[in-house]
Amino acid sequence: MQLVLEKRAERSRTIALVSPLIAIGLTLVTMSVLFAVLGKNPITALGVYFIAPLTDGYSLQEIAVKATPLVMIAIGLSLCYLANAWNIGAEGQFLIGAVAGSWIAVKTQGTEAGHWVLPAMLVAGAAAGALYALIPALCRVKFGASEILTSLMLVYVADLLLDYLVRGPWRDPAGFNFPTTAEFDPVATVPVLIEGGRLHLGSIIALVVVAAAFVLLDRTIKGFEIRVVGVAPRAARFGGFNANQLILLTFAVSGALAGLAGIIEVAGPIGHLQPGISPGYGFTAIIVAFLGRLNPVGILIAGLFLALTFIGGEQAQITMKIPLDVTKVFQGILLFYVLACDSLILYRFKLVSAAPQVQRAAR
Amino acid sequence: MLDPAPATPQTSHPLLQTVGLTKRYGDFLANDSIDIEIFPREIHALLGENGAGKSTLVKTIYGLVQPSAGELRWQGAPIKLSGPAEARSLGIGMVFQHFSLFDNLTVAENVALGLDGKEPFKAISARLADVARDYGLPLDPSREVWQLSVGERQRIEIVRALMQNPKFLILDEPTAVLTPQEADQLFVVLERLKAEGRAILYISHKLDEVKRLCDTATILRGGKKVATCNPKRETAASLARMMVGTEIKEVKPPAERRTTVPRLVVNDLNLAPSELHGISLRNISFELKGGEILGIAGVAGNGQDELFAALSGERLVKEPGTIIIDGLACGHLSITQRRKMGAAFVPEERLGHGTAPRMRLSENALLTGHAAGDMVRHGFINAAATLRTVDLTTETFDVRKAKRDPEAASLSGGNLQKFVVGREILRGPAVLVVNQPTWGVDAGAAAIIRQALIDLASAGAAVLVTSQDLDELIEIADRIAVMFHGHLSEALPRADATREKLGLLMGGATLEKEAAHAIGA
Ligand SMILES: Nc1ncnc2c1ncn2[C@@H]1O[C@H](COP(=O)(O)OP(=O)(O)OP(=O)(O)O)[C@@H](O)[C@H]1O
Ligand SMILES: [Mg+2]
Numbered sequence: 001m002q003l004v005l006e007k008r009a010e011r012s013r014t015i016a017l018v019s020p021l022i023a024i025g026l027t028l029v030t031m032s033v034l035f036a037v038l039g040k041n042p043i044t045a046l047g048v049y050f051i052a053p054l055t056d057g058y059s060l061q062e063i064a065v066k067a068t069p070l071v072m073i074a075i076g077l078s079l080c081y082l083a084n085a086w087n088i089g090a091e092g093q094f095l096i097g098a099v100a101g102s103w104i105a106v107k108t109q110g111t112e113a114g115h116w117v118l119p120a121m122l123v124a125g126a127a128a129g130a131l132y133a134l135i136p137a138l139c140r141v142k143f144g145a146s147e148i149l150t151s152l153m154l155v156y157v158a159d160l161l162l163d164y165l166v167r168g169p170w171r172d173p174a175g176f177n178f179p180t181t182a183e184f185d186p187v188a189t190v191p192v193l194i195e196g197g198r199l200h201l202g203s204i205i206a207l208v209v210v211a212a213a214f215v216l217l218d219r220t221i222k223g224f225e226i227r228v229v230g231v232a233p234r235a236a237r238f239g240g241f242n243a244n245q246l247i248l249l250t251f252a253v254s255g256a257l258a259g260l261a262g263i264i265e266v267a268g269p270i271g272h273l274q275p276g277i278s279p280g281y282g283f284t285a286i287i288v289a290f291l292g293r294l295n296p297v298g299i300l301i302a303g304l305f306l307a308l309t310f311i312g313g314e315q316a317q318i319t320m321k322i323p324l325d326v327t328k329v330f331q332g333i334l335l336f337y338v339l340a341c342d343s344l345i346l347y348r349f350k351l352v353s354a355a356p357q358v359q360r361a362a363r
Numbered sequence: 364m365l366d367p368a369p370a371t372p373q374t375s376h377p378l379l380q381t382v383g384l385t386k387r388y389g390d391f392l393a394n395d396s397i398d399i400e401i402f403p404r405e406i407h408a409l410l411g412e413n414g415a416g417k418s419t420l421v422k423t424i425y426g427l428v429q430p431s432a433g434e435l436r437w438q439g440a441p442i443k444l445s446g447p448a449e450a451r452s453l454g455i456g457m458v459f460q461h462f463s464l465f466d467n468l469t470v471a472e473n474v475a476l477g478l479d480g481k482e483p484f485k486a487i488s489a490r491l492a493d494v495a496r497d498y499g500l501p502l503d504p505s506r507e508v509w510q511l512s513v514g515e516r517q518r519i520e521i522v523r524a525l526m527q528n529p530k531f532l533i534l535d536e537p538t539a540v541l542t543p544q545e546a547d548q549l550f551v552v553l554e555r556l557k558a559e560g561r562a563i564l565y566i567s568h569k570l571d572e573v574k575r576l577c578d579t580a581t582i583l584r585g586g587k588k589v590a591t592c593n594p595k596r597e598t599a600a601s602l603a604r605m606m607v608g609t610e611i612k613e614v615k616p617p618a619e620r621r622t623t624v625p626r627l628v629v630n631d632l633n634l635a636p637s638e639l640h641g642i643s644l645r646n647i648s649f650e651l652k653g654g655e656i657l658g659i660a661g662v663a664g665n666g667q668d669e670l671f672a673a674l675s676g677e678r679l680v681k682e683p684g685t686i687i688i689d690g691l692a693c694g695h696l697s698i699t700q701r702r703k704m705g706a707a708f709v710p711e712e713r714l715g716h717g718t719a720p721r722m723r724l725s726e727n728a729l730l731t732g733h734a735a736g737d738m739v740r741h742g743f744i745n746a747a748a749t750l751r752t753v754d755l756t757t758e759t760f761d762v763r764k765a766k767r768d769p770e771a772a773s774l775s776g777g778n779l780q781k782f783v784v785g786r787e788i789l790r791g792p793a794v795l796v797v798n799q800p801t802w803g804v805d806a807g808a809a810a811i812i813r814q815a816l817i818d819l820a821s822a823g824a825a826v827l828v829t830s831q832d833l834d835e836l837i838e839i840a841d842r843i844a845v846m847f848h849g850h851l852s853e854a855l856p857r858a859d860a861t862r863e864k865l866g867l868l869m870g871g872a873t874l875e876k877e878a879a880h881a882i883g884a
Contacts, residue, residue: 240699
């Protein structure tokens with residue numbers, strides 16, 4: 001017997017929806033084994049990870065807060081991936097956006113600057129993210145450099161730049177030498193939605209981004225161009241769609257969204273610029289994009305799910321002493337299964353006996 | 364047993380038999396309880412209109428499609444094929460209507476991927492060259508597929524199938540894209556395979572060919588078998604009648620078409636190839652008036668693809684005045700801008716070039732329709748308008764499909780061709796550039812398409828048709844030029860364009876004479 005992959009005639013819609021669920025199921029099974037190996041009760045551990053955070057209001061808000069950057073970044077990435085452009089450096093674009101926006105916050109600190117500050121910060125963050133993403137995109141278009149490598153390498157440049165700024169020029173003089181800027185002024189802070197809560201305006205912006213992406217992909221000619229270039233490059237050229245232009249466009253948009261997410265995170269939940277503002281949002285968003293089928297609504301759901309793993313991971317560390325890195329392991333395994341299950345969409349498994357069975361007509 | 368044993372058709376048993384074979388796609392019956400028998404040492408034709416279910420039937424025999432009901436028998440014994448690998452191991456080979464080749468791999472690598480055994484690559488390469496030479500199908504094993512013409516690609520598929528030494532070979536419309544010479548070469552190969560005792564199942568829309576070559580013909584209509592006959596005892600008309608159920612209309616070129624101003628002018632077009640083995644276009648000049656159809660004949664791979672790329676704007680030329688559409692120099696303008704000027708284009712390859720295979724027909728209507736018309740308003744897609752184009756094309760060109768708006772790849776080859784051509788004609792272009800307009804289209808639909816091209820010209824459009832089918836060009840074109848080694852010959856008026864003259868030009872015969880003229884002048 002032999003297992004072969006056979007191409008499907010038409011893409012199966014059912015499988016497209018079921019595949020991520022299968023991936024999640026397989027991940028949970030694998031995690032249970034891992035918990036058992038770590039000497040924890042798998043059932044309790046999974047409960048702490050995935051059920052407990054859903055049972056109290058504070059955690060629910062926290063999930064939305066964590067999902068906000070994930071969803072915004074993943075939406076941008078999905079545009080790139082649909083167009084066959086591989087932006088792996090959203091983490092760097094996120095950081096650069098945070099830095100650029102913070103620059104305005106730092107410069108206006110303690111002045112009479114009015115309500116223009118926050119909008120200006122958001123614009124600066126988005127613009128910086130877009131420009132930063134255009135570097136690998138231009139290298140790809142002009143010189144044929146692999147955008148996968150260049151975008152990834154620029155993550156570390158952004159990381160070190162941020163580190164330098166908060167340890168040097170922007171360090172809070174009253175901050176006991178901690179590498180951080182001073183707490184941003186109220187006009188430089190993203191407002192919360194519920195008084196005393198954690199949920200902030202950024203979550204609304206993320207929802208708007210999801211809706212906009214849906215309209216873009218489903219209803220506009222630009223979205224159509226992005227989709228065709230990815231699945232049938234030659235037909236796209238025949239259609240008059242310029243692949244290079246679309247690489248630049250999708251990189252710029254995804255960079256802008258990552259940068260925007262970055263400045264929202266800093267000006268919102270964190271409140272100042274410091275190293276470690278991202279637990280790897282830019283990378284986790286890659287998983288979100290694929291788990292969400294590169295579909296805006298799917299990404300919204302996947303973003304909430306992965307935010308849950310961050311919160312669950314924190315609680316598991318506190319209550320069960322499970323290392324925080326297990327969350328990363330979980331996310332890695334999930335990406336692996338998602339990509340594996342994706343094959344099921346274009347192909348199907350078939351059991352084939354090595355030699356064809358010739359059944360004698362029994363009569 | 365592995366060697367195809369000689370046998371006489373009368374006494375032998377069928378090599379392959381289908382009994383009540385049925386294939387359903389949803390509510391749609393692509394094959395409806397089909398019984399056929401195929402004997403060794405026989406060339407068996409499978410005939411039918413576009414969408415009659417021919418490809419579906421042979422894909423089932425090759426194990427690619429699972430039947431919904433009925434059974435297959437191989438040498439009398441029922442078999443269940445769970446995939447093509449099993450079919451191949453029985454000795455069934457197949458050459459597809461749409462090729463399954465990897466563009467970025469070489470000929471030899473593609474062949475190696477398609478073989479099941481553990482033969483080393485070097486040996487495969489050598490054997491490939493041997494088989495190709497032996498059967499007179501020249502192929503360079505080290506060339507990459509993306510550089511090859513459709514005719515050459517098909518050769519790969521045929522040689523790949525032959526390398527498996529099949530007892531039963533299926534060919535799905537092999538001659539659709541071949542020149543008469545290439546087709547003749549193929550018939551020699553097929554006759555030889557038959558003499559070697561193999562069975563051949565042969566799908567074609569070219570009935571003359573079938574009468575010449577085939578011993579038996581099975582005719583499908585609407586998924587059902589309607590007859591089995593000896594094609595040599597039938598006429599092309601009687602075969603067509605069985606396929607369609609009614610008589611086929613003749614294409615009537617209007618007695619006289621009035622030509623107007625030049626609408627497509629090409630001035631001394633020279634273009635270096637964009638790829639290693641491409642053909643460079645040399646001094647191509649012609650003028651095409653409104654109301655006129657210019658035919659371009661020639662063996663595939665003589666620069667037709669390059670000319671198409673330059674005319675369509677897929678490749679730009681530096682000097683704008685090299686290509687003039689309706690009086691406007693547009694060599695530097697993109698394909699979208701040229702479409703806005705009223706030009707329309709139909710490439711040779713319908714899957715992957717003319718359409719995105721995995722997208723719906725409405726989306727593929729948008730692919731070329733977005734430039735002009737009402738499909739896009741302020742950047743937003745008007746879904747109703749794209750569907751209208753699908754419906755209109757379906758109706759006008761009789762595109763048969765299982766549902767209203769399926770993926771392009773699920774259409775039968777000929778029906779997709781009708782869609783791709785119809786989509787452009789219905790835009791009412793001023794200039795239409797079309798490559799192989801009736802590739803793989805059945806006689807009835809071919810007549811509809813040719814008539815539409817003639818009507819388009821009669822309405823004042825300039826139509827440029829590139830085709831390997833000389834009969835087609837002689838039937839519809841007012842003038843015919845021949846492409847050879849990137850050079851376009853002087854266009855002959857239809858009255859002068861005999862098969863013989865064109866054949867000579869296609870072999871490059873007059874090139875030297877012309878050169879001598881040029882020096883003498
Ligand atoms: N995967 C599929 N899903 C739905 N319908 C299909 C699928 N494959 C084929 N069909 C339908 O089945 C019918 C028969 O298709 P098939 O490809 O067998 O036709 P054909 O006789 O080979 O035509 P042609 O001469 O145009 O190649 C067509 O109407 C086609 O739309
Ligand atoms: Mg077919």
